[in-house]
Amino acid sequence: MKVYAIQPKYDEYKGYLVKDEEKARAQYGSARCKGQPLEWPAPLEIVADEEDTGIPESDIGLLTIGSLVMTEGAHTAIKAVAEQYGQLLPLQYGSRTLWLWNITNVAGALDKERSAFNDFG
Numbered sequence: 001m002k003v004y005a006i007q008p009k010y011d012e013y014k015g016y017l018v019k020d021e022e023k024a025r026a027q028y029g030s031a032r033c034k035g036q037p038l039e040w041p042a043p044l045e046i047v048a049d050e051e052d053t054g055i056p057e058s059d060i061g062l063l064t065i066g067s068l069v070m071t072e073g074a075h076t077a078i079k080a081v082a083e084q085y086g087q088l089l090p091l092q093y094g095s096r097t098l099w100l101w102n103i104t105n106v107a108g109a110l111d112k113e114r115s116a117f118n119d120f121g
Contacts, residue, residue: 006060006068013058016069016093019045033067033086035106043090043097063091063100070099 018024028040046063059074069091070078075098082088086103 008058008060008062008068010062012055013061014052014055015049015061016046016063016091016098017049018063019047032064033100033102035104037087037104038089038102040089043092044100045092046098047093068101070101072096072098075099 024044028038028044030038046069057071059071059077061069061071063069070082070088075082075088079088082101085105086101089100089102091098091100
């Protein structure tokens with residue numbers, strides 16, 4: 001079994017927020033990736049996190065905890081592998097399309113008794 005680890009440096013690069021949380025909840029349900037397929041009617045509109053103004057954009061960033069956002073370049077580079085393990089859902093970032101990687105192929109390999117958890121669980 002192959003295991004991939006992608007760890008965005010969220011303190012050094014731009015993060016994203018849903019532009020209109022209320023609309024997103026009503027029309028999309030969730031932008032939080034929890035191992036289940038998401039059904040979206042159209043690209044979800046996002047903005048840069050206000051705290052990240054002036055810092056660079058990375059190829060893979062965060063929308064919410066555990067929800068990875070890919071730029072056009074990252075999407076092109078790893079699309080074939082990413083689609084084997086989940087959905088690539090379109091995000092509208094200004095005039096650009098970015099991609100949310102919703103991983104749905106999750107191995108049930110967590111042994112909670114032998115695991116240590118971080119502050120986010």
